[in-house]
Amino acid sequence: MKTLRELFKDRRFSFGAVVMCVLAVLAFITLFSPYDPTEWHVVPRDMAPSWEHLLGTNSMGQDVFWRMTFAVRNSLLVAFLASTISRVIAVAVGLVAGYCGGIVDRVLMLIGDTSLVIPVFLILVLIAMLVKRLDLVTMVLLFGLIGWPWDTRLIRSQILSLREREFTYTAILSRTPTRKLIFNEYFPFIIPLVLATFINHMAFVVGMEITLALIGLTDLTIPTLGAMLQWAISYQAILLGLWWWLFAPIGVAVSLFVALYLVSVSISVYLDPRARIQRVGAR
């Protein structure tokens, strides 16, 4: 609780958190949606925003606002699950590499460093093309399997330094089981590291989903932010003057990215001990 109060002192964090809450509410109210997002021609076409249709309707006869809520829900869900998988891999590999050391460490780090260099976008395109029309589950798995090497490096170096600390020796001498040592003693050091990059990876996943959808590699019948944009663009929404159709997904996407970034920046600033001293001194 105290941590949260400290974080909310940072205007960037408050702004990001508020936007995230709004988006979460949007995702939640899909439960009360009057329309099925995959059905066509349920409302009149091409209507400008009004009280009845908050963000207008599109050329496929769908309500833009309700479709957007589903898009936000699906995109956030994919991002959250994929980031969770990716962080689990990162922590596991980082722990093993850091704790075991030696040849295991070298091999794992070589794999990690190599995948840092390889352009992820190309690999994703290659896989997406062969899988044919990515659905949500494949997307979660695919995005979950990338993006861990960077964290692994951080975690590994953290473990390397923790391993040499006094308390590790005390724990080993007092016959604490390795499992307990790692979960009870090391995890509190690692969790904050993971938190900030978790948010970064979420932003990456949402962005990549949009990109893959726009070049036609995902299943466009599932409403996601990318699919929504893709439909609006392929129907030439802007030439037809249906600006609300195009601006709804762009607006949501932009605010999501900015919010996620601000939250992750303020968390890492909060975790940086140097900045903490400055904050205390400034008060």
Added chain:
Amino acid sequence: MRFVRRYLAPRLIQYVLVVILGVTVIFFIPRFLPSDPVEAQINTIQAMGTLVDPAAVEETIAILREMYGLDKGLLNQYVSFWGRLFTGDFGPSLYLFPTPVSQLIRQSLPWTIGLLLTTTVLGWILGNILGGLAGYFTRSKILKIVDGIAMFVRPMPYYILALILIIFFAYLLPIFPLGGGFPIGVRLSLSWSVFKDILRHAFLPAMSLVLLSAAVNHQTMRLIVQSVKDEDYIRYAKIGNVKERTIFSRYVMRNALLPQITGLTLTLGVMFGGALITEIVFAYPGIGTLLYQAILTSDYNLIMGISTISIIAIATGLLLIDLLYPLFDPRIKFK
């Protein structure tokens, strides 16, 4: 000699390993996935509308399997894949049928390299200067505004930023062309008007890449400079009455730039991907647009060719940056 053993040799070994691993990944991904590239190609040909008689289809399948060497063992295929790589032969493209993939790539690669090189350099310089100033002179109003803009641009994915730029500067205010690398019907020659046209077409894609890379560099550089500023040697320099400008350029910036060079090597892969995405949005005639065509027509050969060439190109680029590193860091010396 010590330099070769301690620095050059490990770096070269790493280069070779990265290329081998990358190419191996590219080779194995399609083979572990359930779909069959040969079948996909046959479907593409049939989808073009012509009715082909079954015997001819059987024959084409056999030829394709032989061409990819799919009738041999996995190890055999792997070896011949490398063989084809060394001769630069990725087979014919399906999208423009008898044209070899290598020729298509050769035509597009200069556009991408030109775009990526200029925007990376510009974005890096711009972002680092602005970020350095923002980190050092924390009170300036203008720099705070720049910081706000950078904070807004920094998290944007390439596609969204490019889309926003195209909506504003090509649809709503038609200052720049919607896409392409040069006007239709213009023959590329060495004249001022052609050059001007190329620049005009390259402006928006270049601007979206420069903006993003400048914003990324700005944000990290600001943090680095803020921490360098607190170092003891800066304090001593201040006490020793060294001019503010000298402190900033000689002591703060020069030290802060070193991690940024390392950062450049780490983000090159991401930036390459970003350039491809931006090219797709603007239909810029580089590798990205070629890749998009390949995706639209399920041109398997072309995608394999592009992926392999790109990985080798990026790995080579990284090697070059790493070899130039000692020029910037006097602590590493060629001996």
